[in-house]
Amino acid sequence: MAEQEYQKYYVPEQSPWPIVGAVALFLIAVGAGNFVIESTKGESGFGGWILLAGIVTLLVMLIGWFNNQINESMNGMHSDQLGRSYRQGMSWFIFSEVMFFAAFFGALFYARVIAVPWLAGEGNNAMTNEVLWPGFEDMWPLTKTPGGTETTAMGWMGLPLYNTIILLVSSFTCHFAHVALEKEQRGKLKLMLGLTVLLGCIFLFLQVEEYVHAYREMNLTLQSGVYGNTFFLLTGFHGMHVTLGTIILIVLWLRIMKGHFTPKNHFAFQAGSWYWHFVDVVWVMLFFFVYIL
Amino acid sequence: MSTATEHAHDDHHHHMPTGIKRWIFTTNHKDIGTLYLWFAFIMFLVGGAMAMVIRAELFQPGLQIVEPNFFNQMTTVHGLIMVFGAVMPAFTGLANWLVPMMIGAPDMALPRMNNWSFWILPFAFIILLASLFMEGGGPAFGWTFYAPLSTTYSGDSTALFVFSVHIMGISSIMGAINVIVTIWNMRAPGMTWMKMPLFVWTWLITAFLLIAVMPVLAGAVTMVLTDKFFGTSFFDAAGGGDPVMFQHIFWFFGHPEVYIMILPAFGIISQIVPTFSRKKLFGYASMVYATTSIALLSFIVWAHHMFTTGMPVAAELFFMIATMLISVPTGVKVFNWVATMWRGSLTFEVPMLFALAFIVLFTIGGLSGLMLAITPVDFQYHDTYFVVAHFHYVLVSGAVFSIMAAVYYWLPKWTGKMFDVTLAKWHFWCSLISVNVLFFPMHFIGLAGMPRRIPDYALQFADFNKWISIGGFAFGLSQLIFLAVVIKACRKQGEPVSDQVWEGAEGLEWEIPSPAPYHTFETPPVVK
Ligand code: HEM
Ligand SMILES: [Cu+2]
Numbered sequence: 001m002a003e004q005e006y007q008k009y010y011v012p013e014q015s016p017w018p019i020v021g022a023v024a025l026f027l028i029a030v031g032a033g034n035f036v037i038e039s040t041k042g043e044s045g046f047g048g049w050i051l052l053a054g055i056v057t058l059l060v061m062l063i064g065w066f067n068n069q070i071n072e073s074m075n076g077m078h079s080d081q082l083g084r085s086y087r088q089g090m091s092w093f094i095f096s097e098v099m100f101f102a103a104f105f106g107a108l109f110y111a112r113v114i115a116v117p118w119l120a121g122e123g124n125n126a127m128t129n130e131v132l133w134p135g136f137e138d139m140w141p142l143t144k145t146p147g148g149t150e151t152t153a154m155g156w157m158g159l160p161l162y163n164t165i166i167l168l169v170s171s172f173t174c175h176f177a178h179v180a181l182e183k184e185q186r187g188k189l190k191l192m193l194g195l196t197v198l199l200g201c202i203f204l205f206l207q208v209e210e211y212v213h214a215y216r217e218m219n220l221t222l223q224s225g226v227y228g229n230t231f232f233l234l235t236g237f238h239g240m241h242v243t244l245g246t247i248i249l250i251v252l253w254l255r256i257m258k259g260h261f262t263p264k265n266h267f268a269f270q271a272g273s274w275y276w277h278f279v280d281v282v283w284v285m286l287f288f289f290v291y292i293l
Numbered sequence: 294m295s296t297a298t299e300h301a302h303d304d305h306h307h308h309m310p311t312g313i314k315r316w317i318f319t320t321n322h323k324d325i326g327t328l329y330l331w332f333a334f335i336m337f338l339v340g341g342a343m344a345m346v347i348r349a350e351l352f353q354p355g356l357q358i359v360e361p362n363f364f365n366q367m368t369t370v371h372g373l374i375m376v377f378g379a380v381m382p383a384f385t386g387l388a389n390w391l392v393p394m395m396i397g398a399p400d401m402a403l404p405r406m407n408n409w410s411f412w413i414l415p416f417a418f419i420i421l422l423a424s425l426f427m428e429g430g431g432p433a434f435g436w437t438f439y440a441p442l443s444t445t446y447s448g449d450s451t452a453l454f455v456f457s458v459h460i461m462g463i464s465s466i467m468g469a470i471n472v473i474v475t476i477w478n479m480r481a482p483g484m485t486w487m488k489m490p491l492f493v494w495t496w497l498i499t500a501f502l503l504i505a506v507m508p509v510l511a512g513a514v515t516m517v518l519t520d521k522f523f524g525t526s527f528f529d530a531a532g533g534g535d536p537v538m539f540q541h542i543f544w545f546f547g548h549p550e551v552y553i554m555i556l557p558a559f560g561i562i563s564q565i566v567p568t569f570s571r572k573k574l575f576g577y578a579s580m581v582y583a584t585t586s587i588a589l590l591s592f593i594v595w596a597h598h599m600f601t602t603g604m605p606v607a608a609e610l611f612f613m614i615a616t617m618l619i620s621v622p623t624g625v626k627v628f629n630w631v632a633t634m635w636r637g638s639l640t641f642e643v644p645m646l647f648a649l650a651f652i653v654l655f656t657i658g659g660l661s662g663l664m665l666a667i668t669p670v671d672f673q674y675h676d677t678y679f680v681v682a683h684f685h686y687v688l689v690s691g692a693v694f695s696i697m698a699a700v701y702y703w704l705p706k707w708t709g710k711m712f713d714v715t716l717a718k719w720h721f722w723c724s725l726i727s728v729n730v731l732f733f734p735m736h737f738i739g740l741a742g743m744p745r746r747i748p749d750y751a752l753q754f755a756d757f758n759k760w761i762s763i764g765g766f767a768f769g770l771s772q773l774i775f776l777a778v779v780i781k782a783c784r785k786q787g788e789p790v791s792d793q794v795w796e797g798a799e800g801l802e803w804e805i806p807s808p809a810p811y812h813t814f815e816t817p818p819v820v821k
Pocket of ligand 1: 437554658661665674675680692
């Protein structure tokens with residue numbers, strides 16, 4: 001064995017950052033919990049501040065941890081095997097995100113294919129309709145709930161379509177950036193990644209526009225029954241992921257400006273671009289199932 | 294088998310940190326394993342104390358000791374703590390200690406994230422436990438937090454419950470990613486897939502299940518949060534939603550979750566039985582395939598928890614048959630354990646005693662599961678003590694016994710000293726007898742119709758309940774013996790043990806010194 005070429009696996013010595021991260025999550029959970037209770041009751045309290053403290057702690061932790069990580073990586077302490085661990089870890093993380101969205105898509109399908117038709121009397125549910133929700137009719141988008149709340153459906157033309165095109169294009173620019181990085185074309189890399197960030201920001205801006213439009217003019221809100229619920233939770237969580245993805249890409253762009261990454265050694269870039277593609281795929285699913293169908 | 298031992302001592306360049314900092318900042322898989330195991334043990338005692346409250350109240354019919362609302366909080370938090378605070382972290386702790394040593398890796402693949410995953414847990418449970426002291430009390434809707442109990446009819450503390458489950462989930466997912474990447478990427482040269490010890494195999498599959506379903510749980514609690522606080526109606530028919538949808542989403546997580554709590558146990562038993570039978574495990578490959586198929590099937594059986602919700606008959610039939618199918622690979626496992634013992638030179642050291650008890654008692658739980666899987670009869674059994682009996686047989690005399698077996702099996706390797714065998718045998722026999730006094734009569738009162746999760750009951754159930762409570766207190770007290778054994782072992786009392794510890798033990802972890810050095814396999818061994 002000893003004769004064989006062997007790259008040592010980097011087992012880091014102690015690190016203060018994980019415990020800081022744990023404290024941050026603690027503050028976030030306590031803060032968010034209290035904030036939700038206080039804000040829905042209209043009371044004042046410390047929840048929001050604790051939440052803010054948690055978020056700040058988390059940011060400090062992320063900066064510290066990543067700095068540490070970047071230094072190690074730039075000093076060549078990371079073996080190929082460690083690189084594989086990171087890639088696999090990132091892939092499994094994305095898989096877990098897929099399953100998170102699956103829960104909400106599942107809710108959408110169930111509500112649409114099972115719950116709403118049953119409330120309207122489908123199958124052996126005639127009496128449910130007759131006795132509990134008389135006059136309720138099956139429809140999707142559910143613009144009139146069994147309880148009588150009315151709303152309007154969001155079409156797929158206009159903003160949603162533009163947003164789809166924007167995200168699809170950004171997937172390509174992100175890919176071109178990756179290719180440029182591997183070919184050591186730094187100028188093109190900066191341009192393409194910058195474009196991706198820009199497209200991400202435009203997407204988010206338009207998404208906010210859409211929400212404003214839905215709330216102000218369409219009477220489509222988070223409270224508009226299960227159509228509004230699935231609409232806002234799916235697009236909302238997606239929007240949060242786009243925000244996160246954009247921040248990641250901005251950090252990558254700054255690192256590239258500082259001359260980081262080589263054609264061979266760029267795990268962070270790869271992870272960021274995987275994440276971006278994942279966010280795009282989720283949007284395509286969303287566009288199809290939430291808007292078009 | 295390997296050249297492990299030569300390399301085990303070359304840990305000169307890492308100094309051994311001391312004091313509290315060692316534990317807070319650690320990136321060492323053995324330290325983190327120890328932390329997980331102690332945390333799990335403490336939670337086991339806390340959750341156990343709640344079970345004592347439940348059994349004290351149910352000792353006699355009528356309301357005696359606690360308010361009904363507090364009783365509900367006890368059943369709820371007992372369940373949550375035992376599932377997420379005791380059994381899962383204990384298995385993760387074992388994975389941390391053992392997986393790197395079994396596959397010849399220097400540590401877990403992502404050691405800093407490993408520390409993070411652990412330290413989230415104490416905080417998450419502080420939140421959950423603290424919520425018990427809030428105005429209106431803690432969560433009281435059962436560990437399954439069915440809507441509308443958790444939405445329309447729950448207290449403010451639901452928000453804290455939701456976020457504490459969120460961070461527990463983050464912890465589990467990161468822990469699982471770590472395990473899966475370690476196994477995938479860090480095996481020593483020659484440690485091919487089909488040479489991996491079964492504990493490693495079962496954890497690989499468990500980790501996959503965790504990553505697949507913990508996010509679904511996160512989705513479920515999120516919808517509960519928005520339904521309760523932000524006016525959505527996912528689980529409210531008036532808005533076009535459906536409370537039954539909650540159950541679908543929850544059990545899509547929940548059923549794989551119960552396998553998350555039993556697959557590592559299968560792995561442990563598959564390590565222990567061959568050692569004390571002095572034979573190779575019978576049917577290694579079939580064990581791997583059985584584990585895989587149990588895991589895959591676990592995704593399509595969830596609605597066996599929902600037979601009485603009025604699903605269409607086709608769905609009832611589908612879920613009944615799919616559920617029964619699981620008993621085939623489960624049967625394969627039990628068969629293989631028994632076949633491993635067949636004509637072996639058996640000895641009955643403490644880990645083996647627990648393993649044997651596991652095989653018998655888990656099988657009882659599996660059989661009652663099979664009864665529950667039969668849709669028409671489940672209409673009678675559902676939500677009675679029969680279900681409680683079923684899942685305590687598989688979880689307490691199954692999962693928990695396997696954890697105890699594992700602790701007794703590997704403790705000498707961890708500390709370098711043999712634990713107090715006499716005391717451990719006392720622990721075993723007291724636990725074995727009391728666990729049956731505790732849970733066996735639950736079958737009878739369940740079949741007779743006593744509903745679960747109630748603080749009071751009809752007079753005809755009084756005698757059995759008295760015995761159940763006595764068994765419960767006895768089981769609780771028996772665990773203090775376990776605590777004593779473990780504390781003595783951690784103080785390094787006892788006879789030094791050899792590297793192999795147990796005569797028939799095989800595998801990389803038995804080739805390194807006892808106690809296992811702080812760093813092992815910095816240069817990977819070659820497995821032939
Ligand atoms: C042998 C295969 C098994 C079968 C066929 C089976 C079947 C079932 C069925 C049909 C139920 C629902 C009963 C009802 O609510 O009416 C149930 C409940 C339950 N089972 Fe199993 N089971 C099996 C193994 C396991 C294992 C291995 C575990 C965990 C280690 C487990 C844990 C549970 C739990 C915790 C519940 C109750 C959940 C609750 O309502 O609180 N089961 N089982
Ligand atoms: Cu199940």
